[in-house]
Amino acid sequence: MAPVDQEAGGGLLRFATAGSVDDGKSTLIGRLLYDSGTVPEDQIAALDRTAARNGESEIDLSLLTDGLTAEREQGITIDVAYRYFATPRRKFIIADTPGHEQYTRNMVTGASTADAAVILVSAQVGMTAQTRRHITLAHLLGVPNLLVAVNKMDLVDFSANTFAGVAASVAEFAATVGAEQPILVPVSAKFGDNVVDASARTPWYEGPPVLAALEGLPQASRRCADASFRFPVQLVRRVAGADGSQTRRYLGRIESGRIAVGDTIAVLPASTDTRIRAIWTFDGPLDTAAAPQSVALEVSDELDIARGDVLAHATARLRVSDRFNATLCWLADRAHEDAGRILIKTGTRTVAARLARVDHRLHGSALGAEPSPTALARNDIAQVTIQTASPIAFDAYCDNRATGAFILIDEATSATVAAGMIEDAVTCPTLAGT
Amino acid sequence: MNSAEHLLDGRSAAVQSAARDSATSWRHLDDLESEAIHILREVAAECANPVLLFSGGKDSTVLLRLAEKAFRPGTFPFPLLHVDTGHNFPEVIAFRDRTAGRLGERLIVRSVQDPIDRGRAKLKNGNQSRNALQTVTLLDAIAEFTFDACIGGARRDEEKTRAKERIFSVRDTFGQWDPRRQRPELWSLYNARLDTGENMRVFPISNWTELDVWQYIARENLELPSLYYAHPRRVAVRGDILVPINGMTQLDANEQVEERFVRFRTVGDMTTTVPVESQGTDAQAVVAETLAARLSERGATRLDDQTSDSSMEERKKAGYF
Numbered sequence: 001m002a003p004v005d006q007e008a009g010g011g012l013l014r015f016a017t018a019g020s021v022d023d024g025k026s027t028l029i030g031r032l033l034y035d036s037g038t039v040p041e042d043q044i045a046a047l048d049r050t051a052a053r054n055g056e057s058e059i060d061l062s063l064l065t066d067g068l069t070a071e072r073e074q075g076i077t078i079d080v081a082y083r084y085f086a087t088p089r090r091k092f093i094i095a096d097t098p099g100h101e102q103y104t105r106n107m108v109t110g111a112s113t114a115d116a117a118v119i120l121v122s123a124q125v126g127m128t129a130q131t132r133r134h135i136t137l138a139h140l141l142g143v144p145n146l147l148v149a150v151n152k153m154d155l156v157d158f159s160a161n162t163f164a165g166v167a168a169s170v171a172e173f174a175a176t177v178g179a180e181q182p183i184l185v186p187v188s189a190k191f192g193d194n195v196v197d198a199s200a201r202t203p204w205y206e207g208p209p210v211l212a213a214l215e216g217l218p219q220a221s222r223r224c225a226d227a228s229f230r231f232p233v234q235l236v237r238r239v240a241g242a243d244g245s246q247t248r249r250y251l252g253r254i255e256s257g258r259i260a261v262g263d264t265i266a267v268l269p270a271s272t273d274t275r276i277r278a279i280w281t282f283d284g285p286l287d288t289a290a291a292p293q294s295v296a297l298e299v300s301d302e303l304d305i306a307r308g309d310v311l312a313h314a315t316a317r318l319r320v321s322d323r324f325n326a327t328l329c330w331l332a333d334r335a336h337e338d339a340g341r342i343l344i345k346t347g348t349r350t351v352a353a354r355l356a357r358v359d360h361r362l363h364g365s366a367l368g369a370e371p372s373p374t375a376l377a378r379n380d381i382a383q384v385t386i387q388t389a390s391p392i393a394f395d396a397y398c399d400n401r402a403t404g405a406f407i408l409i410d411e412a413t414s415a416t417v418a419a420g421m422i423e424d425a426v427t428c429p430t431l432a433g434t
Numbered sequence: 435m436n437s438a439e440h441l442l443d444g445r446s447a448a449v450q451s452a453a454r455d456s457a458t459s460w461r462h463l464d465d466l467e468s469e470a471i472h473i474l475r476e477v478a479a480e481c482a483n484p485v486l487l488f489s490g491g492k493d494s495t496v497l498l499r500l501a502e503k504a505f506r507p508g509t510f511p512f513p514l515l516h517v518d519t520g521h522n523f524p525e526v527i528a529f530r531d532r533t534a535g536r537l538g539e540r541l542i543v544r545s546v547q548d549p550i551d552r553g554r555a556k557l558k559n560g561n562q563s564r565n566a567l568q569t570v571t572l573l574d575a576i577a578e579f580t581f582d583a584c585i586g587g588a589r590r591d592e593e594k595t596r597a598k599e600r601i602f603s604v605r606d607t608f609g610q611w612d613p614r615r616q617r618p619e620l621w622s623l624y625n626a627r628l629d630t631g632e633n634m635r636v637f638p639i640s641n642w643t644e645l646d647v648w649q650y651i652a653r654e655n656l657e658l659p660s661l662y663y664a665h666p667r668r669v670a671v672r673g674d675i676l677v678p679i680n681g682m683t684q685l686d687a688n689e690q691v692e693e694r695f696v697r698f699r700t701v702g703d704m705t706t707t708v709p710v711e712s713q714g715t716d717a718q719a720v721v722a723e724t725l726a727a728r729l730s731e732r733g734a735t736r737l738d739d740q741t742s743d744s745s746m747e748e749r750k751k752a753g754y755f
Binding site for chain 1 (some may be wrong): 461462464465466467468469471472475476478479502503504505506507508590591597598616617618619620621622623626628629632640641643645646721
């Protein structure tokens with residue numbers, strides 16, 4: 001066995017799966033869990049009993065991801081479920097998003113933290129409207145890697161031509177919406193071809209099986225270490241020094257980039273500058289730290305830094321504005337109709353806001369623009385303008401997921417009603433650049 | 435050969451290679467640790483009066499180390515609470531008290547016996563499992579101290595129902611979990627706001643597996659109750675299950691008692707927690723055994739979860755942690 005490659009791959013990989021029941025998504029996940037040795041014996045025994053009871057000769061792998069009693073009774077999947085498996089090379093977290101009418105909400109949720117999206121397409125059916133929607137959503141959520149598993153190759157006699165046809169249409173569509181070019185793998189989830197092991201029945205396919213492809217993908221959080229330094233302050237705590245003096249430490253997680261003692265930083269949105277005096281962890285002080293570490297920082301000056309502020313290098317600041325454009329995904333059952341008060345949480349800051357304008361709704365499988373909608377309903381995706389009660393610091397979502405993402409919270413019910421991705425400030429005061 | 439045996443054969447090579455190599459690559463622990471610290475700090479910042487549920491078990495012991503990583507050199511911004519079933523192993527209780535003392539953190543203990551004595555909780559018989567009864571005591575403690583958030587060591591890999599659990603999970607006025615009312619949870623933007631009477635449960639190690647927990651215990655050199663490591667113990671062999679002999683064990687007429695080398699994978703209620711055979715006398719050895727284990731944690735060690743496929747879902751809906 002090859003030694004673990006610490007640079008490419010390694011660490012956690014989170015991926016979201018998308019596809020309808022008919023595409024064999026549950027079977028593919030079941031196969032990954034199964035062939036990686038994750039499924040315990042007692043669960044297999046339970047499946048075996050189920051198969052015997054239903055008069056089936058084969059275990060139904062899709063049952064491994066079958067969830068709640070309420071769902072089993074109604075034959076539906078309510079929500080995103082998280083699954084775990086590990087190979088010698090890395091640990092995986094699957095966000096398994098079901099494909100029914102709540103689909104957009106679930107896929108957006110699963111994709112928000114994903115390093116990769118695994119999209120199922122049936123080789124028999126080819127690309128569908130739903131496939132186009134999956135690819136578009138994955139791209140919209142900034143998922144850095146796309147893998148399209150062309151499933152049910154057993155039903156098309158492992159035909160190279162059929163696969164090439166599906167692959168070409170998927171690649172063409174991905175290019176159209178500006179998405180990353182997907183990794184395309186011909187698979188039979190039911191029989192295991194090109195899932196964990198390379199298949200002898202696709203000699204014309206030279207790429208890796210699904211698992212090997214996932215093992216080799218870069219981790220988004222590690223990639224973030226090369227981006228600009230972003231540190232949303234979670235908490236401020238006072239620490240007593242040896243001489244009895246009090247020092248303030250700023251607790252948080254480095255969402256992107258790296259920091260070193262002595263670096264000049266800006267506190268945003270206030271836009272005051274200071275220097276990093278110390279970087280602390282429970283295991284001792286550090287000279288440098290990088291995403292995704294959780295640390296405590298000390299700065300050189302006595303400043304009024306609080307939860308909600310973001311620390312950045314003085315030379316690579318966030319934008320600051322109280323009005324910005326965003327892509328919004330409405331998640332709540334209740335439609336949004338009025339321009340009432342709502343709370344926005346971005347990073348560690350929560351402020352009052354309102355939807356100043358709904359510019360247009362993105363419609364259909366390719367999410368084309370539909371102008372001037374009157375209301376936003378569940379699963380709607382729209383271009384909006386948001387006005388906040390006070391300026392916030394942010395990045396464009398395409399530059400930084402952590403500082404460009406937000407949720408909207410209904411102040412009356414405390415429910416999370418929408419998720420959004422910031423595009424740009426509207427009036428662009430660029431306080432941050434001055 | 436039935437299909438289960440067929441598939442088991444196919445995957446044994448993967449299990450063995452994982453056992454060989456995974457001990458050398460623990461970088462994922464750094465990622466999981468940082469995520470958990472971030473979650474603990476979010477609870478401290480957003481909740482008015484949180485509490486950390488500490489049972490003396492391995493998962494909540496990991497939580498305490500994560501809290502140290504999040505808040506030291508300061509004190510924890512929450513007390514510790516143990517809901518004592520009265521059926522706990524004495525080693526676990528001693529470990530609980532020793533650990534709280536070593537950390538210098540406040541430990542609150544509330545007993546399942548109290549509502550039984552007051553008639554708020556009823557037992558069918560004296561030796562019945564008290565897992566479900568913890569709910570009453572937990573809700574009483576939440577009311578007594580007006581806790582708005584309970585931090586727990588539950589993991590999504592433990593059981594099917596848990597796979598859909600949020601990291602910040604809302605419970606209604608009656609402490610009940612409604613899968614349809616859970617909030618979508620995106621990025622790491624947790625919504626900790628509550629309506630009146632609602633309560634938050636927070637699970638910082640949601641994304642950890644049993645293996646991750648053991649690897650972390652080994653890496654951080656954490657002390658655990660001795661029950662977690664291999665020791666000789668008198669047990670009754672009941673099918674695949676080793677029933678430990680204690681004051682509450684009810685033996686069938688023809689059951690034989692023998693001594694085996696065992697360890698516990700969970701250390702909950704003495705009447706329902708059973709050990710597995712083991713030679714693992716330290717955390718590294720348990721990591722190796724966990725990699726090779728082919729029974730899920732609950733399947734191997736809990737008598738009550740085998741009652742029905744949906745027993746956990748029912749208890750969660752009723753407010754069980």
